[in-house]
Amino acid sequence: MERMGSPVCHGGGMTLRTAKKTSGFVLAAWLCTLLGWVVITAAQEDDRGTIQPAQARQALTLIHARCAVCHTTDLIVQQRLPADRWTVTVEKMMHWGADLSKDEAAAVLQFVTARYHPGAPDHLPSIEEELAMIAPAGGPRQGSEGPVTGVASRGAGLYAHNCQACHGEGAAGGAGPKLARNTILKNDGAFWETVLHGRGPMPAWGAVLSHQEIADIHAWLATR
Amino acid sequence: MTVFRREWLRTVLQGIGIGMVVGPGIPSIASAQASEAGQGTGPLTVRVTRPFDAETPVREFASWLTPNERFFTRSHFGPPPADSVKPDAWRLTVKGLVKEELTLNLKDLQQLEAVTLTAVLQCSGNGRAHHRPKVPGVQWERGAVGNAQWTGVRLRDVLQQAGVKPQGVHVQFQGADRPALATVPLFTRSIPLAKALHPDTLLAYEMNGRPLPLLHGAPLRVITPGWMAESCMKWLTEITVRVDETPGYYMQQAYRIPETAVRLSSGLPGSAMVPVEQMPVKSLIAAPAEGDTVRIGPVTIQGVAWAGEAPVVKVEVSCDDGKTWEQARLLGEGQPYAWRQWQFVWNARTPGPTAILCRATDAQGQEQPATSPWNPGGFLWNGWDRLSVTVAA
Incomplete structure (x- = not known):
C-alpha cells in the first residue's frame, strides 16, 4: 500500500490503474513491488560509477534524515543533474545548514551524482523505497x-x-x-x-x- | 503509514481552498481529492510533498477560471501556522522609506476601494522539466499556472497612505512563512516602485470570490498582473520601501535570467543576470489530452493563451507535428492579464499517430518559440505546446 503514492507507480500509470480497478489493491501493490524491483535493478545498472551497498545505505540514510528536515526527498529523486550542478547544490544546502559532516556530504554527493544524472531513467524509486529494500523495516539493528x-x-x-x-x-x-x-x-x-x-x-x-x-x-x- | 499520509494530504488539500473557506461542511470532496492527489490522478499532480508543490493537470484549463482547490500551489517553506494568519492575529506593517509607518489589520485595508481583476498566475519554473540540458529545481511540466479572479485593494493606495519618500524606488515584500532552519534565507522579494504604483497591482484578500485559502497566501497576497508569481508574495506581513533592490538569495541569485541568451550547455550565464519579471507569450492545449485516440472526422482542439502585459492576438495550431499551421478562433472578449480561451476544429483524415502543436503571438509581435532559450534556473519556459494523439479509423 505504501508504494501506491510512489513515482514507481506513476511510471506504470495505465497498467496499474487498470489493475487497481479490476483486481483491487492487493494486485496493484504486488505489481508495484515487482515494478519497483525492476526499476531499481534498471537504475542500478544505469548508475554512473559503482555504488557499493554500504555506501548506498549510508547516503540514503543521510538524505532521509538530513535533507528531509526542510523538504521531502521526492524533490531530490526528480533531479537529473551533471556532477558540477550536484556539487553546487550540495554546497548550497550545506551553506544553508544541512547537518552533514564533510565526509557525509561527500557520500551524499557521490550517491546523487551516480544515481540522478542526466542519462538516468525518468522514473526511479523513492529514497524511502530504496531504504526499505536495503534495510528492511526497523533497520538492521x-x-x-x-x-x-x-x-x-x-x-x-x-x-x-x-x-x-x-x-x-x-x-x-x-x-x-x-x-x-x-x-x-x-x-x-x-x-x-x-x-x-x-x-x-x-x-x-x-x-x-x-x-x-x-x-x-x-x-x-x-x-x- | 498510508493512513497517516492520507490524513496529512487531506489537511493540505483543505488548506488549498476547502477547509478555510467553506469550513468542514464538505469533507467528502477534500478526502476524495486527498486519496486521488497522492497518485497524481486527482485535481493536482504533486511534485514535492513538503513544502507542498503541486501542479494542475492541463485538462482543468478547459474552464476559463481555475478553481481554488485545483489551482497550482508552490512555496519555499510551506504555509505559516494557520493561527498566525487568522484575521484577528494578523497585521500588515508598512515601513522603510515612508513618511508615516503603518500597521493595518484586514478591516483597515478593506476601508480602501475594492478592486477585482482576472489575472494569470504562473510559477517562473513552469515547464522547467522541458529545458535541455536539465536544470535543478522542482520539475514542473505544464500546469504551474492558473487563471483566477482576484479581489483586493491597490498597493498604490496603501503606499500613498504611508507616503513614499523620494529616495524610495523599490518595494519589498515579506510573508509570514518561515524555513525549518534559521540558517536558510527568508523568502524576501522586491519589485520596482513603478510596478508597485501601477493601478492594477493589488493586495488581494479574495480568490475567485472567496477569502484567500491558506495555501494561496491567506489572508493577503500581492498580485502583480502580467508578472511571474514569485513577485506575488503570499501571507504578506511586511511592506518595506527601499532605495535598492532587496538583497539576499531569492532576489539576487534565484529568479534571475541572463539578459541575453546563453550558449546551450555552457552551464554558465553568458551575460548579466536580471530579475524575472514579465510572463512571455505562451499557450497550452487543454483538450484532447496527451496519448488520446481521436476518431476520423472533426476533432475540437481547445486551450488557453496568455502573455505578460500585452494581449494575445493570435493562436495557431498544427495537427501534423509542425509542418503546417492554421489559425485558431479566439473565444470571448480579451481581458488584460487574463488568459484567452481558443478553439480549433481539426478535420482528422489520416489514421495513425500524429502530434498536435500550438503557439501564440502577442500584440507586441512576440511569437511563442519552438523551444525557449536555455537559462541556468530553468525559468520562463514558453516553447510550443505539443501532445501526441492517434487518429483511429
Whole structure:
C-alpha cells in the first residue's frame, strides 16, 4: 500500500490503474513491488560509477534524515543533474545548514551524482523505497536489540541533533508539534510508531536512529 | 503509514481552498481529492510533498477560471501556522522609506476601494522539466499556472497612505512563512516602485470570490498582473520601501535570467543576470489530452493563451507535428492579464499517430518559440505546446 503514492507507480500509470480497478489493491501493490524491483535493478545498472551497498545505505540514510528536515526527498529523486550542478547544490544546502559532516556530504554527493544524472531513467524509486529494500523495516539493528531503557542525559544531544529543527528548542514546537508534555509521550505505541515509521510530513527514523537512541530521546522528552 | 499520509494530504488539500473557506461542511470532496492527489490522478499532480508543490493537470484549463482547490500551489517553506494568519492575529506593517509607518489589520485595508481583476498566475519554473540540458529545481511540466479572479485593494493606495519618500524606488515584500532552519534565507522579494504604483497591482484578500485559502497566501497576497508569481508574495506581513533592490538569495541569485541568451550547455550565464519579471507569450492545449485516440472526422482542439502585459492576438495550431499551421478562433472578449480561451476544429483524415502543436503571438509581435532559450534556473519556459494523439479509423 505504501508504494501506491510512489513515482514507481506513476511510471506504470495505465497498467496499474487498470489493475487497481479490476483486481483491487492487493494486485496493484504486488505489481508495484515487482515494478519497483525492476526499476531499481534498471537504475542500478544505469548508475554512473559503482555504488557499493554500504555506501548506498549510508547516503540514503543521510538524505532521509538530513535533507528531509526542510523538504521531502521526492524533490531530490526528480533531479537529473551533471556532477558540477550536484556539487553546487550540495554546497548550497550545506551553506544553508544541512547537518552533514564533510565526509557525509561527500557520500551524499557521490550517491546523487551516480544515481540522478542526466542519462538516468525518468522514473526511479523513492529514497524511502530504496531504504526499505536495503534495510528492511526497523533497520538492521532491530533484531539484535531487546527492550531498551532510555537515558535522558544522552537524549538531550540526540534530540538537538535530530529533532530540534522541526520540534523546536526545548521541544517547544516549531514546524512540527510541541513535544514537551505532549500526550504522545505517555502512549508508547503511538510514539514508537510515529518515530519508526513517520507520520504525515514527519519522516520515518527507523533506519536512522537505533532503538536505544529513540529510547534516550523519549527519556529526555519526558523530563521536559 | 498510508493512513497517516492520507490524513496529512487531506489537511493540505483543505488548506488549498476547502477547509478555510467553506469550513468542514464538505469533507467528502477534500478526502476524495486527498486519496486521488497522492497518485497524481486527482485535481493536482504533486511534485514535492513538503513544502507542498503541486501542479494542475492541463485538462482543468478547459474552464476559463481555475478553481481554488485545483489551482497550482508552490512555496519555499510551506504555509505559516494557520493561527498566525487568522484575521484577528494578523497585521500588515508598512515601513522603510515612508513618511508615516503603518500597521493595518484586514478591516483597515478593506476601508480602501475594492478592486477585482482576472489575472494569470504562473510559477517562473513552469515547464522547467522541458529545458535541455536539465536544470535543478522542482520539475514542473505544464500546469504551474492558473487563471483566477482576484479581489483586493491597490498597493498604490496603501503606499500613498504611508507616503513614499523620494529616495524610495523599490518595494519589498515579506510573508509570514518561515524555513525549518534559521540558517536558510527568508523568502524576501522586491519589485520596482513603478510596478508597485501601477493601478492594477493589488493586495488581494479574495480568490475567485472567496477569502484567500491558506495555501494561496491567506489572508493577503500581492498580485502583480502580467508578472511571474514569485513577485506575488503570499501571507504578506511586511511592506518595506527601499532605495535598492532587496538583497539576499531569492532576489539576487534565484529568479534571475541572463539578459541575453546563453550558449546551450555552457552551464554558465553568458551575460548579466536580471530579475524575472514579465510572463512571455505562451499557450497550452487543454483538450484532447496527451496519448488520446481521436476518431476520423472533426476533432475540437481547445486551450488557453496568455502573455505578460500585452494581449494575445493570435493562436495557431498544427495537427501534423509542425509542418503546417492554421489559425485558431479566439473565444470571448480579451481581458488584460487574463488568459484567452481558443478553439480549433481539426478535420482528422489520416489514421495513425500524429502530434498536435500550438503557439501564440502577442500584440507586441512576440511569437511563442519552438523551444525557449536555455537559462541556468530553468525559468520562463514558453516553447510550443505539443501532445501526441492517434487518429483511429
